[in-house]
Amino acid sequence: MYGILNRPAFSDLTGEDTFILARRNRMQNDYLVATVRLCDRDVTGAKTEFGMELAVERRHGEISHFVDPDENAWSLYFSLPLPEGADEDRIAYARAIRAEPTGIPSWNPPSEWDNTVAFLVTGESAEAVTGHIVSRMAAWTFPDDGGTYSYRSLDHDEIVPGVRQVGDFFLTNDIVEVAKSTLPTELAVGDVLVGTGISVRKEGDRHITDIENAVKLPFKADETSLAEVFPERPDRFPDDRILLPGHRFTMLAPVAEWLYQREIAKRRQEPDHALVVVFPDELNPTKKSEHVSILASSGVVFYTDHNGHAHDTMSSEGFRPGIHYVTQPRFWAYRSHEGEWDGGFEFEDEPATRQHVEELFGLDDNALGRLIRDSIDADDHRFAHMDDTALACHFLAMMERDHSVIPNEATASVSC
Numbered sequence: 001m002y003g004i005l006n007r008p009a010f011s012d013l014t015g016e017d018t019f020i021l022a023r024r025n026r027m028q029n030d031y032l033v034a035t036v037r038l039c040d041r042d043v044t045g046a047k048t049e050f051g052m053e054l055a056v057e058r059r060h061g062e063i064s065h066f067v068d069p070d071e072n073a074w075s076l077y078f079s080l081p082l083p084e085g086a087d088e089d090r091i092a093y094a095r096a097i098r099a100e101p102t103g104i105p106s107w108n109p110p111s112e113w114d115n116t117v118a119f120l121v122t123g124e125s126a127e128a129v130t131g132h133i134v135s136r137m138a139a140w141t142f143p144d145d146g147g148t149y150s151y152r153s154l155d156h157d158e159i160v161p162g163v164r165q166v167g168d169f170f171l172t173n174d175i176v177e178v179a180k181s182t183l184p185t186e187l188a189v190g191d192v193l194v195g196t197g198i199s200v201r202k203e204g205d206r207h208i209t210d211i212e213n214a215v216k217l218p219f220k221a222d223e224t225s226l227a228e229v230f231p232e233r234p235d236r237f238p239d240d241r242i243l244l245p246g247h248r249f250t251m252l253a254p255v256a257e258w259l260y261q262r263e264i265a266k267r268r269q270e271p272d273h274a275l276v277v278v279f280p281d282e283l284n285p286t287k288k289s290e291h292v293s294i295l296a297s298s299g300v301v302f303y304t305d306h307n308g309h310a311h312d313t314m315s316s317e318g319f320r321p322g323i324h325y326v327t328q329p330r331f332w333a334y335r336s337h338e339g340e341w342d343g344g345f346e347f348e349d350e351p352a353t354r355q356h357v358e359e360l361f362g363l364d365d366n367a368l369g370r371l372i373r374d375s376i377d378a379d380d381h382r383f384a385h386m387d388d389t390a391l392a393c394h395f396l397a398m399m400e401r402d403h404s405v406i407p408n409e410a411t412a413s414v415s416c
Contacts, residue, residue: 006097006115010043010063012079012247014233020094021046021054021066022077029100032074033087034066049087080250081231089218096215097250099196115253117198118230119178119211120171120221121191128177128208129187133198134226136249138163138170139256151256153306154263162259169226170255182210190220192229198253200261202269207262264300272299273327275352275361276314277372277395279380280321288318293375295368296361301329313345322398323352323368351399368392 013019013036021032034046034054046054046066054066054074066074078094085093097116123130139151139159149159163170183193195211202208221229232249274297281289292315294302302310310329326349333343357363363371369388372395376383383391 006080006251008076008079009247010076010079013043014038017079018082018090019046019076020078020082020091021074023072023074029077031077031091031094033082033090080247081233083219083229083231085219092218096194096217099213099215115251117195117211117253117257119176119193119195119214120223120226121187121189121193122175123189124187125177128179129183130175130177132171132223133176133253133255133258134169134171134192135252135255136169136230136232137252137254138165139254149256151254152260153303154256154260158263159256159259163255166223167227168232169223169230171223172255172258176209176258177206178209178211182212183214184216187216190222192217192219192221192226198258198261200258200265202265207265209258209261264304267298267300267303270298270300271360272301272329273297273325273360274302274329275357275363275368276319276324276326276349277375278319278321278324279376280398282380282382285321289321290315290318291377292319295323295371295375296363298361299329301331305331310345310347314347319349320399321395323357323395324349324399325352325356352396354396357396365389365392368396 008019017036018033019036021034022029032048032052032054034048036043037045037047043056043063045056048054052068054068057064057067057073065076068074078098080097082090083093099116118134119131120134121129121131139149139154141147141149149156151159162173164173165171187193193211193214193216195214197212199210199212200207201210217229219229230250230252234248275295277293277295278289279291279293281287281291292311294311294314297303305311309331314326326347329345329347331343331345333341335341357368366388369390369392372391373383373388383394386394
């Protein structure tokens with residue numbers, strides 16, 4: 001999608017920048033490629049290569065639009081760096097990045113938080129086009145943590161094997177198969193596609209990718225020349241202004257987005273269920289408690305809940321202390337006619353049994369006890385004297401009778 005960091009901004013422009021203007025003309029847009037005119041960092045106008053001058057119109061001291069000699073109003077349409085090429089190709093490029101050829105309203109994108117997905121074509125089979133998802137970002141990086149990668153539900157060790165770097169760009173390590181049904185026709189090696197998103201599905205041992213609203217860019221590339229298709233400005237203007245990444249180049253979705261979607265395809269084939277431990281409240285040990293932790297889970301619902309909404313909902317509702325087996329999880333949401341939004345998380349639960357723990361999650365008492373111990377708050381020492389097996393036995397039996405009373409040290413290591 002046309003990400004919020006890719007939106008046109010006058011602050012992006014330097015005195016030598018070429019950018020694109022657009023104006024509404026009946027049922028379609030007209031476009032102009034122009035060069036900015038600056039005076040002391042301030043945009044004062046623009047000029048096309050055909051010599052037409054455009055003035056700046058201001059409202060409340062801020063630039064509103066440009067005006068041509070016939071008094072037509074032109075809005076800033078694309079202000080990020082453009083590849084070298086003919087004007088019509090540059091306009092087609094900007095329209096593709098903004099997803100306009102797909103029919104998505106270009107002036108009001110449905111989402112301004114998702115970035116454009118880019119795909120480099122490297123081959124073709126009978127059923128699919130093959131290539132790589134490409135981006136200047138492997139994932140979300142935290143420089144203060146030694147460059148550790150993180151992306152949604154993926155951690156560093158899951159991301160690193162799935163990406164490789166060529167110059168300033170990252171590519172998927174694996175070949176990506178894209179269904180031809182989602183792509184333009186007549187593609188060739190070196191073509192670059194952009195889309196508003198991707199999804200992945202499993203077909204036997206293969207992972208088939210669908211690119212949403214795919215459009216072919218009018219510029220070709222290989223792994224070593226992607227910077228020519230997605231150029232970058234210097235990080236500092238001649239007047240010492242510093243540019244953040246989102247203003248230096250088109251922000252593409254991180255390569256890890258494909259790794260994440262591939263993992264979702266795998267998780268869709270798993271049952272949606274979880275083991276949840278509830279620690280007794282210290283003040284009311286026999287009552288419902290909000291001290292909840294998800295010990296183990298499978299399926300797409302819990303995997304994609306990387307913001308922890310399921311945990312927060314279960315914590316707020318409260319459970320009887322012990323271990324619960326949670327099934328039929330689902331998120332729901334709706335918007336009323338008045339525009340009010342509501343949503344939540346629903347599920348079914350029952351007391352967990354050894355059959356649930358061992359057969360569905362492959363955990364013995366010792367492994368279950370370790371998971372429980374890892375979920376105990378650092379300042380909660382009530383269970384410190386219990387070994388892992390005793391800890392598992394205690395919490396499994398807690399819902400059968402009043403086991404909220406902690407065993408003493410003499411019985412803490414007794415087997416179930």
